[in-house]
Amino acid sequence: MASDPSISIESVLQEQRVFEPSPGFVKTSQISSFTRYQEMVDSAKTDPNKFWGEAALKELHWFKSFEKVLDWSNPPFAKWFVGGKTNISFNCLDRHLDGPTADKTALIWEGEPGDQKKYTYRELHSEVCKVANALKSLGITRGDLVALYMPMVPEAAIAMLACARIGAPHSVVFGGFSSEALRDRLVDGNAKAVITADGGFRKDKIISLKTAVDNALSEGSCPSVKSVLVVQRTGEKVQMNAERDVWWHEIIKKQTSECPAEQLDSEDTLFVLYTSGSTGKPKGVVHTTAGYNLWAHLTFKWIFDIRDDDIYWCTADVGWITGHSYIVYGPLSNGATTVMYEGVPRPSNPGAFWDVIQKYKISIFYTAPTAIRAFMKSGREIPDQFDLSSLRLLGTVGEPINPEAWVWYREVIGGSNCPIVDTWWQTETGGVMISPLPGATPTKPGSATLPLPGIDADVVDSNGNSVSTNEGGYLVIKSPWPGMMRTVHKNAKRFRESYWEYLKPVDGNYIYFAGDGARRDEDGYFWVMGRVDDVINVSGHRLGTMEIESALVSHELVSEAAVVGRPDDLKGESIVAFVTLKSGIDPDEGSIDQLRAHVSREIGPIAKPDEIKFTESLPKTRSGKIMRRILRALASGKEISGDTSTLEDKSVLDNLRS
Ligand code: WT7
Numbered sequence: 183m184a185s186d187p188s189i190s191i192e193s194v195l196q197e198q199r200v201f202e203p204s205p206g207f208v209k210t211s212q213i214s215s216f217t218r219y220q221e222m223v224d225s226a227k228t229d230p231n232k233f234w235g236e237a238a239l240k241e242l243h244w245f246k247s248f249e250k251v252l253d254w255s256n257p258p259f260a261k262w263f264v265g266g267k268t269n270i271s272f273n274c275l276d277r278h279l280d281g282p283t284a285d286k287t288a289l290i291w292e293g294e295p296g297d298q299k300k301y302t303y304r305e306l307h308s309e310v311c312k313v314a315n316a317l318k319s320l321g322i323t324r325g326d327l328v329a330l331y332m333p334m335v336p337e338a339a340i341a342m343l344a345c346a347r348i349g350a351p352h353s354v355v356f357g358g359f360s361s362e363a364l365r366d367r368l369v370d371g372n373a374k375a376v377i378t379a380d381g382g383f384r385k386d387k388i389i390s391l392k393t394a395v396d397n398a399l400s401e402g403s404c405p406s407v408k409s410v411l412v413v414q415r416t417g418e419k420v421q422m423n424a425e426r427d428v429w430w431h432e433i434i435k436k437q438t439s440e441c442p443a444e445q446l447d448s449e450d451t452l453f454v455l456y457t458s459g460s461t462g463k464p465k466g467v468v469h470t471t472a473g474y475n476l477w478a479h480l481t482f483k484w485i486f487d488i489r490d491d492d493i494y495w496c497t498a499d500v501g502w503i504t505g506h507s508y509i510v511y512g513p514l515s516n517g518a519t520t521v522m523y524e525g526v527p528r529p530s531n532p533g534a535f536w537d538v539i540q541k542y543k544i545s546i547f548y549t550a551p552t553a554i555r556a557f558m559k560s561g562r563e564i565p566d567q568f569d570l571s572s573l574r575l576l577g578t579v580g581e582p583i584n585p586e587a588w589v590w591y592r593e594v595i596g597g598s599n600c601p602i603v604d605t606w607w608q609t610e611t612g613g614v615m616i617s618p619l620p621g622a623t624p625t626k627p628g629s630a631t632l633p634l635p636g637i638d639a640d641v642v643d644s645n646g647n648s649v650s651t652n653e654g655g656y657l658v659i660k661s662p663w664p665g666m667m668r669t670v671h672k673n674a675k676r677f678r679e680s681y682w683e684y685l686k687p688v689d690g691n692y693i694y695f696a697g698d699g700a701r702r703d704e705d706g707y708f709w710v711m712g713r714v715d716d717v718i719n720v721s722g723h724r725l726g727t728m729e730i731e732s733a734l735v736s737h738e739l740v741s742e743a744a745v746v747g748r749p750d751d752l753k754g755e756s757i758v759a760f761v762t763l764k765s766g767i768d769p770d771e772g773s774i775d776q777l778r779a780h781v782s783r784e785i786g787p788i789a790k791p792d793e794i795k796f797t798e799s800l801p802k803t804r805s806g807k808i809m810r811r812i813l814r815a816l817a818s819g820k821e822i823s824g825d826t827s828t829l830e831d832k833s834v835l836d837n838l839r840s
Contacts, residue, residue: 211621226636262473263448271347272443274514294383308439313344315437324349333382356501361397381416448472466671477665481613482512495521536568548577552806559741588627606630612665646687657700718747733784758817759791
């Protein structure tokens, strides 16, 4: 966290463009005017309990209705829909089986070497039931934690729904993590079983998942794990431990396709998902059954304006919260068709995404700014070769999107026709918190726009007081919401301290802060400026790294940029920029001066990088976020300390060092 939270963050990004929702889109959208959005905001504000209570009754199936909407008597520990009984697997499957949705495609899977599978809701229900029965036969019961360490195959979604069905919390560990990272999470979660695969395909390579599981479990390091269920994916030879390991396809054969969904309490844990902070060991973020279900359901419906004939594709991995909420639970709870893709774009197949859009006539596409910048880098010639006319809505998530990347996305991918929803949220929030509603909210490139109905977001100083228009500060949520995380697994103290006690409001109220800086403009729009621990302090001016990066990216030579501070005796910090140039462009003597002058013009001399380093690629986490912590160490010639297990490509480090 920033060392001196009392200094406000200065904002310099100037973005004047506004895009109204297109009349064509508005005509068919469910929330089709800004007035309607404001009415929803007002009714949520006037009587939150009524707003959330009615939504929960309308949108979810209840075995037994709840007695109380919210119990906030022991903040920051919230209980939602107290006394209710429900099941998210039922809400995603069984309740769609009565009508025409039963035979609608629920899941389309596009596998890496050209494999393909489709499941209707009826078929998915029957597969989930079989796996739920298989888990029971392995002795897994309600409350037992099951870890998933899987490639992007349908079995990953099936396993999540099967765990949820029997009340066994799942903990998905991204398949790109090492065996050490897996072991830490298995131990912390006290996992009873692991579901994995022999291997997975990743960027023209095979990764040996089962071997990594064997390593994680070696030498009795995770005694709680009693069974390992193995999906056959690559056909690689793996060692099966007769006492512990079973093949998925063998055990499934013996199961019936009926398994009634367990009647779970609203507050039963649905899943634990580990997220790494910049310091300390990963935190197990706990989400519970009913509130999470409602939030994933409602946000999906509102933001993606889902219609019966949509083919929706989110490119995230199920190992991240985005995959949980917007590949699996949100879409299926709404009876939508969701696409799951095992591949990733790479030099050998740069058009991979556009091929999938053309092939399945994707209408809603949700991806990350890092992907968009990579596509910009290789130019519009590649997407231009594909028919992308099925698209009607585009979304982005994961990082602030630079305005130039936003405009490129709109024009080149969306044919200037599709609204863009820039969705701000976090693992901890369960679902999206700030986003345009595509048929209602005018958008501004680079702004996630306005909070969703019921979300009490604000920008405050370190005393919890709202800052003035266009002044930077901490992005906070001032009232509880159904999808909020409930605690840090086995560490309530850390939950309290990291999220609710960092800022000390004068009135003693609990407000949620999870690390982002932002400002609100004169229309109340939120401009997220990145993590506050990424802020640079130059001669007492706190500059958001995001804004300097956006200025660099708006230059025609630049593809991507990461900006960090380096301790400086005179100025406090000086600005160091790591820049990757567009394909085929080589830096020369003049490039540095050109870029510095450009930033100076765009933002002002105060933001001019003191040093610019050109690099082939930037260090990123496996979910695509730039690891500025590493660049900060490099820039100041320090050893790289802390956890680097989330680094996607370790060779980037060697290149940067040389
Ligand atoms: C952090 C949360 C939310 C799912 C994926 C990442 C950054 C996320 C945006 C956005 C600006 C964004 C924030 C946030 N972030 N979306 N639209 N604009 N920043 O989940 O790994 O928990 O990361 O991602 O810094 O705090 P996560």
